[in-house]
Each structure stands twice: as C-alpha cells, then as structure tokens.
Amino acid sequence: MVIVMREGASKKDIDELIALLHEVGAEAHVSQGEFRTVIGVIGDREKVMQMPLEAYAGVEKVVPIMKPYKLVSREFHEEPTVIKVRDAEIGGGHFNIIAGPCSVESEEQVLLAARAAKAAGAEFFRGGAFKPRSSPYSFQGLAEDGLKMLAAARDETGLPVVTEVLDVRDIELVSRYADVLQVGARNMQNFLMLKELGYSEMPILLKRGMSATIEEWMMAAEYILKEGNKKVILCERGIRTFETATRNTLDISSIPIVKGLSHLPIFVDPSHATGVRELVPPLCRAALAAGADGVMVEIHPNPREALCDGSQSLTIDGFGSMMEDLKGLAEYLGRK
Amino acid sequence: MVIVMREGASKKDIDELIALLHEVGAEAHVSQGEFRTVIGVIGDREKVMQMPLEAYAGVEKVVPIMKPYKLVSREFHEEPTVIKVRDAEIGGGHFNIIAGPCSVESEEQVLLAARAAKAAGAEFFRGGAFKPRSSPYSFQGLAEDGLKMLAAARDETGLPVVTEVLDVRDIELVSRYADVLQVGARNMQNFLMLKELGYSEMPILLKRGMSATIEEWMMAAEYILKEGNKKVILCERGIRTFETATRNTLDISSIPIVKGLSHLPIFVDPSHATGVRELVPPLCRAALAAGADGVMVEIHPNPREALCDGSQSLTIDGFGSMMEDLKGLAEYLGRK
Amino acid sequence: MVIVMREGASKKDIDELIALLHEVGAEAHVSQGEFRTVIGVIGDREKVMQMPLEAYAGVEKVVPIMKPYKLVSREFHEEPTVIKVRDAEIGGGHFNIIAGPCSVESEEQVLLAARAAKAAGAEFFRGGAFKPRSSPYSFQGLAEDGLKMLAAARDETGLPVVTEVLDVRDIELVSRYADVLQVGARNMQNFLMLKELGYSEMPILLKRGMSATIEEWMMAAEYILKEGNKKVILCERGIRTFETATRNTLDISSIPIVKGLSHLPIFVDPSHATGVRELVPPLCRAALAAGADGVMVEIHPNPREALCDGSQSLTIDGFGSMMEDLKGLAEYLGRK
C-alpha cells in the first residue's frame, strides 16, 4: 500500500502516521519528493486495511498495491480448479454447455427442453424456479413445484440441474433438488448469502453483478471460499453501460483477465448479456475462442409462449445447429 | 404499448399477433407504413406485459408507452406523501437532516455522535449495525449490540434511528430497535426482502441501486407499496459511471425527475455518493436547492478512528457549520 | 415514428399536431387509449425529423421507429461491401490483419516493424504520424516525416499503409502517403471532417467513439457515404465503462450487431480496447470467431522503447505466434 501525502503535509502529520503504522506492526518506507511525500507501507494487509488512512491529517490518497483477495487468486492456487458435478467435470480444459429455459413453466415444457438439451449434447440443464423480476406484476416463478419439475427432468435425462437461489432462506430447499446453486447478478453482493453458501458443499455458479468490477466479483467469490466452499464457477453475463443495442454489454475481456487472476472456472451467459437470440451463437463462439470454460444459454421448446425472456431463447433447432458448430470449434481448439 | 414489425413481416404474422392480442382482451390499432407496420396495443397492462411479444414471428421490437409502475406514481396519488416518524415529519415541504456515523463502533462513539447531531439540529440519527463490505476481511458491524447502542442514543437524544437491514431474516430484529429501516443500494433489487418490507409497518428508506435506472428504482418502491406499506422514502446515493474522481456520480437530476413522477419523498446521501468529505456541504446545498426533501450525511466524533469510510465523514465542527448554512438556505427557500 | 401524448392532452393539442403533420405531407394514425393517445406517423422521414415534435403542447415523447441511417444499412445494400486496397481485399469473407507500431518513432523502428508484420503474414501496416495525446506534454508524433517513413516501409514490403488523419487540414497531405485513412475515436463525431472524407476516394477506417452508441457510429459512417465515398471500414475499439481492469471495454457484441445492420466491413482493435498486451491474442481469436472482417494490432520491435502505449504492443515473437494461431483458426472457420 502506498500513502500519498498532500502538498504541504507537516512533518508532524507524517510522523504521527508512521507511528500509527508501527503500532499495527507495519513498516513505513518514506520517499520525500520535491513537492510531496509518499509512504510505502509493508505489513499485515488485513490489519492495515482496517485503518481509515484517508481520514488522517495530511493524507491525500491511499493507493492499494496488493490485490484485496487471496484464496481465489492464482498466486494462492496455481492449478486450475476442476469441479466435479455428478459425471461431469467443469474447468481444466473442458468446455461445458448449460442449457435450459429461463423459467420453469410446466412439466411438459421442462421435459421437452431437457430432452432437447440432452439430445444436442449439453452437459447441464438450467431453469429458474424463483425469478427475480424488476416488476412486481411479472411472473415470479413456480417455487418448489418448479424445483420438483427440474429434478424430474434430471432423473429422466441424467443432466445435472443448475438453478438460482434467490433468498438466503431457500438455500436448503433448493439444495435438495439442484446440483449447482446459481447466485444471480443482483445477489452478487448479498454478502450474507455468500457466507451461507460458503458453508454449503454445493457447487456455486456466481454471476457477475451488472455493475460489478472484476475485482468486486473476485471478492464476492472470496466470501464463499473463505468459509470453506471451494467449488465456485464464475459466470460473466454483461455489464451495464450506455449502449442500448444490447441489454447489457458482454465483457469478453473478463475471460482472459479472470484466467490470469484466478484458478476458478469462468462461464459466459450470452443470452442474458444481450437479450437477443441472434447474438447468442456468435458470442458463444467468441467465448470459447477467448478461453471460457463453458457457456450457459437459454433454450425454449416454444419461445413464443415463454413466460419470461422469450426473445432471447434459442429454439430447439437453433440450439442444435449451434451445438454442432461449437463442438467442431472446441475440438479444433483442443478442448474437451 | 406499440409493436414495431420487421420490414417484410408477413400478413400472416400480423394477423396471428392481432388474434393473440384479442385473446387476452386487448385492442390492436394497425398503422401500415411504406416499409413496416406498427401496431398500437390497448388493453390490460398486466396481461399484455406477460406476453413474450418480442418472440413472435415478424416482431422487431416492443415499445412500452405506459409507465410500468402505478402505486408510486403521481397519477395515482397526486398529493405528496408525508411520513410521520415519532415527532418528525418527512416530505410535504419539510427538509430533514439524517446524520450519524457510517457504522456503530462503540457506545461512546454513538453517544458522542448522536449528541452532536442533536445539538446541530439534525432530526434523525443514523448508524450501521450490519455493514455490507466488499471484502470479507473488512469490519462487518456489531449486529444486535450495535442496534442496542443506537436505541440507547435515541433514548437519550430523542432522535429517531435510521439503520440498515442487510438480511431478510433480520427485519424483525432491526424493527425492534429502529424507527426507519434502510434498504441499501445492493439490496434495491432484493425483491423478496422488498416484499417482506411491504408487510411491515415501519417507514422504509430505499436507496437507489448503483446501477439502477430511475424507473427500476420506482419499481422497487412499487414492490413495497404493493404489499401495503406506503411509507417509503427514496434516497439518491450516486450511480456508477466511468468517472473516478468520486466514488459514484451523484445524479442530481433524479430529484426533480422523481418529484415529477412520484408522490414519495426523496433524500440525497452525498457522503456515499462521493466518498469525499469536502464535497458534502456543497452537494447538500445543491440537493436542497434542487428540491430534495432531506439529506443523509455521515459524521464521526473522530473520523480518524472510524472503522469504515472515515474519509467521507464530517467532523462534528464541520457538521455544525454546514447545518447553520443549510438552515439559512432552507428558510430562504421557504422549507420547514 | 410514434408520438405518445401526455395523459390529459387536449383534443385541441391533438388536432393541431395532426394538422402540422399533414402540412409536411405525413399521415397520422391515431390510437385512443383509456389514458392516453398515441399517434403513428408515416411520411418523409427527413421532413418529419426536422419538426421539433417534443416541444408541442401535449406531447410526452416521440419514439422513432425507422433507423435514422440509410446508405450504410443492409436494407439499402444487401451484399457485403468489399474494399480493394492495392492487392488486398477487405470484407466479403476475408479476414485481414493490420499490424504496426502505435506511433512512428524512427526509420529503423518502422522498417523493423514492417518487415516483421510482412514476415508473419499481415496484409496491412499501420503507424501513427500524428498522435492524439491527452497531455500536451506527451509525444505528439513526427508528422510528415513520419508519413514518409511509412511510405518507405510500404515501398520495401508492399504492405499498404493505414494511418490516422488527426486534422481536417491534413487530409490531402496524409492521402499522398497512405493507402487507408484512419479516423480516430475522438474524431468519430468530427462531422466536418467526415464530410470532407466523403469527398475523398481513399478508403476510410472509422473507429468507434469511446462513448458512441452503435447507432451513432452508423450515422458517422452515413456522413461519409452521403458525400459519395463508399469505402468505409468500421473498427470497434472499446467503449468507456466503469470497469478499470481494461482501458476500455471491448464491445464484442457490436460485431454480429453491425453485421446484421450494415453491409460495411468491421474490424476490431484489441490493443487500444484493453491497453494490455496479454489480452490481445485471446481477443483476436474472439473477434474472428464472432465474425469480424479483421483485426488491427500494435506491434513494436522493442516495446520497452516505444514512445507511446508500449505496454499494449506485442513483441515481434508474440505477434508471430499469434499469427500462426489465427491463420489456423481462420482456415478452420472457412475465412480467406
């Protein structure tokens, strides 16, 4: 950590600050410039981070040097994390497809979609039983009934189920039916939920918040790992920007960045990122080419009847031909 | 709602769509342009909104015309909502100041801050007992002990207490000690919590999410009003943009916009919006001049020892002189 | 175009508006809803767009239906535009690489870089002789001397030269030496320059402005095409967002979107988008996989001595191995 003093900070200010740093066991390296003084601080990160350094007299700004996370970082764990879910493996050279409808609407719809996902070669099935909707007047999901339909679809097809936990009180309930718990973008900084998920043994698919920096996303994952659960899959789903041609802006650069910073697997969800069906296949290809460990896409046996986000769901046919395409490309790129 | 058809949408597509609209009881007004057809839809908003119109063949886009919220709108409730909290009133021409430390750290700190708030003329006292922190290694708040200290400060000073509920499971607990429940920016779209707060009788201070549009913020308030709780106070606290000179960008325009759209009172929190102590007084003046119903500011008896956000807290002296300034201005502007 | 009237707009307001629309020869289709009236307008787009409709009494908002551009659109010109530059072709299934240093620094540097670009298989050579720099104290380019060095490098290697015109007064000068004129992100809305370039016969590489929507970018291209120059190559180079891990956020979705909207070729510049050398190869692969017509990358014989943007330039070796990689992938994807 580097502390930059204001021009004209007094010797007394500087000395007091150094004394305080010594109190928490940190070393202070002082560089005296022509106009201002800069103090390099070396010591126990957690202790130093608790000090409100910017509030001290004479301090202009504090520049962090170390990354604020640890357990999720490559420095801490060099090898890529591989997560086993039933017979499938995520990370470590695999490229997995999670497919399914935005929300669970009926037993028939779920079964049709799951069979189609299986037939086309997807390894995971997704569907929402609890739906976060910006309007209180929109369809909110089938709750436990929906979970049961998802489990039934898994029993038939063998595809492990990925589904969202919307409320901290439902973790146990959802865990009874699902194979992977999804944390939605709006809950990425629901810190108490992250903590509870850290006590769980379920794999967690952690979506990036729509205004979260990559660093904040890493920190959210750190909350889970800190409590003991190491099975975290990151999922890029677009960030909010001024561009309105897509619902959000898919941050494709986050894939190689996260690969460099962390050992955790990273997926991409182009359906939610863009909200436009036609963009899903080219963006899946781009995600694969950029190094993602998998993609999550929405499919619907009949998008016209979808109770949510029908306009971004692929048809069964569209999904099938995209899968052909991705399989070939994954093979060419040497992915499993 | 207006449906814009693609160039080259077939007559069959258009007829099918109209038939479907008739099925849910809506009227369709067709305008046939040289290149494309536009359909004006009139009917029960909720029913039409449930249809996945953009997924139908031939549809290019759907343009909503009506606002998606109702109970929070001025059209629904012309008069400004006035919320009574103990002896204080919020809204309807009043200008109220909520002051206090970012987080509750000790009995002494809380009492000193509350006395200072009272002495300078604030009408509400704030302090966080549960703290949302992006790092799992940062101070997370004193929980129920902190709530007790806040209640004790209220008992001495008479200032009603505003404090954040971070977890849906704590609503009851926090309600036992607080007078106003704060929903933080990260929970603005925690829809299940909003719903629960709708069943409560406590006034709710609803902060704007850092990447929420004004419309989404109105919808979040609608969630609360829909369940019966009409005592919602909105609070602008800055949005996330590319500018890094401030922590967030205070959206001052949101004040007159919200005043036009809604009957609910709106506050401004310049401490969290900017993260910079020196900016708080000019932005409080600006908020008052733009028509806000109040401001919420951070003060700390000793900012240097604050366990969180010390650099944005006003000192007791700084707060006192700002209050003098604001009182005069409020009086000049005819505010109570 | 659809005009949404305010709730409570008077019959007089509506009638006056319709009369005005008739005056410019437009038709007005009125839909009378329960709460408000919506008017569909059909007529000469340019005439209607000149009317300040939102300023009329009773008007709440005006919703455009038609795209505001024409010559750049696929509707106007179905086939992809192919641009011939010396022996190379851009667009129409080709995938081209433009490589070279950020700025021209010396004859030797330019020649080394151009030979390396040629050897590795790039089809175009780039280099800046006029540099837009946010600080007046930074290196501003070698001007005409730099242009001469670029031309000399072309004479030796045969690679056509792409270079930026920074000032409208330099168009003629730069055209004497270059094969493709680049319009930088900061000049994307320099409308008078765009107009002048419309009179030119040179191919134009039009970078997206860092806060330009895709629609505004299309409009900028329309300015050039309108004056007669049809040889426009679009280039995505990242947009400004809150994320600070990269200099800008590469909007990968813009590739398939532009491919859908327009017949013009689109390139991607991952060097400027990210500012990070390590991210260039994965993002070039992603751009190719998403359907881009080419990429533009920075290389430098010795990045440590680069006078600008050294940290985003590939080394000659790094570029060579990336080219191998891209060639294979382009072949697999059936690109020329």
Next chain:
Amino acid sequence: MVIVMREGASKKDIDELIALLHEVGAEAHVSQGEFRTVIGVIGDREKVMQMPLEAYAGVEKVVPIMKPYKLVSREFHEEPTVIKVRDAEIGGGHFNIIAGPCSVESEEQVLLAARAAKAAGAEFFRGGAFKPRSSPYSFQGLAEDGLKMLAAARDETGLPVVTEVLDVRDIELVSRYADVLQVGARNMQNFLMLKELGYSEMPILLKRGMSATIEEWMMAAEYILKEGNKKVILCERGIRTFETATRNTLDISSIPIVKGLSHLPIFVDPSHATGVRELVPPLCRAALAAGADGVMVEIHPNPREALCDGSQSLTIDGFGSMMEDLKGLAEYLGRK
C-alpha cells in the same frame, strides 16, 4: 510516480529499471515487501512520463502520484481567474447567465431571443451558427449568415456573444463576430484545435466531453493555457451513463471538485445535460448552490418552431421567472 513490480520480478529487472530512471535524472526509492517491490520515482515529470515504464520487464503497474496538469491547477495559480468580456466579468464571485437559442434560425428569432435575454437580466447571449448533428440529414446551421445575425443582436442589446467553433479552419471567421468561442463536447479532445485556440486572445468556453473524466477535461484546458491563452471557462454539460431518463447525467459534483483543483471559472449547461425543459430551473438553482460561476441555458421565442432541441428550450416567460428566482438566490448566497 510509483512503480509496482510483479511478484517474482528479478533483481536484474529491478536494477535495470533503476538504471534507466537514473539516466533521465530521476531518483528511485525502493521498498522491498514480502511479496513484491515498489519503487517510488522522483524527478522531472515530463521526462519520466515519456518513458514506457509499463512495458519494462517485471513491471506490473505504474501509479501516477502527481496531477498531470500544471497551469490550470490551484497549486500553480492560487487566486480564481476572472475573465473580462466587454463590460462583464466571469469568475471571482460573479454568477453569470448565458442565454439564447440552440441554433440561429432567422434574424427575427435571434433578435426576439436576445431582447428577452437582456430584459430578463442575462449578461451573455448564445446561439449556434455551426451545429454538430449526429445525423447528416439534420439542420446544420446558417454558418456565416448566422454569425452576422448574432453580431447584430449584440449590437442592439449590448450582450456579448458566445458561439461554437466547430472546425479549426473557422476560428478566425468566428472570432470576427463572437466575444467568446465555445468548444463543444465533441471537440474537447480535438487537440489541434485546442492548440490553435491557445494562440488566440479570445475567451474560450470549454465544454466537458460526454465521456471525459474531470482529469481529461483539465488536460484539455491545459492544452489551451500552454500556448498562452489563459482565458478559459469550463462548462459541465453532463456525462454519458446508463440512465436514460435524461440525455446525459449532469455531474454536479464536478463543480466543487473543479473549484478545488483549478482557478478557472466553471459553468453548467443543464439544457444539454438533460434535454428536458422542466429540469432546467431546479438544476440552475442546484448549480448556483453548489458554487458554479454561471449557467448557460437555452431559450427560444417559440420552442415549437425551433429547428433543433426545441424540447429543452425554455420559453421567454419560463426564462423570466427562473431569472427572478436565481437573482434572489444569488443575492442570498452573496454572489454578484
């Protein structure tokens, strides 16, 4: 400047870097942490800034400590700059209003608007003769004819004229008619134009670019001051964000921030920032209360007939009553 080395940077990397810094006459202060090394650099800013430090082996990032501008800073020039334009003074406690139509449309329109501006108490008159329009099909301004109308309006009313220079080739022409040259948001980083304006003796109103940080804006002003022209007035006009309720997001915090960083006067343009007439009066009040040196607003004798931006123009009556309001508030706040 602080250089942060990567974990595992070799001693050789560090030593080489230090040697290079010594070559340009800079001092290097090394802090050796447990995991990484940090180097504080002290020396001639311009020389060090020219080194591509991030491209050197072992360097992770470079953190600037000093502000990159000088002449515009308060450290360089403590006293607020006061700019005299004919009989008016800008800055130093004055609060000035610039009013007029978005674009010059006819002699009559200009005269009516100028008389109204004068009658209500504005000190400056504005109007655009050259208009930057995102569509090539929109009205582009009357050019020199428009400038003549503006000059005629000044001759009658005595109000100095503020008008935009859109093209570097028109600086001389516009200077013949205008009293203050406006640089629009799209030209804020047209560095060659800024340089030319630095040679001029005209006062310059420099609008903030819609995606420019405050620091970049200061740097743009530095370009002008560096060439000798010290008469720069800054003008905040909103930044581009995800919020669509307003055309841009007025960054009210920029006022006190700029006041802290620079001696230059700062204005606010709420008409362009929001695009909504009703928001102009409350935001003018807010700008004044936050410490701005003035505001620039659009008025039109008949907004319904305005050829551009009619929906954001105040009527003559609306402007008159806003002026009454602002005069009282300015007086209360002790402004001239």
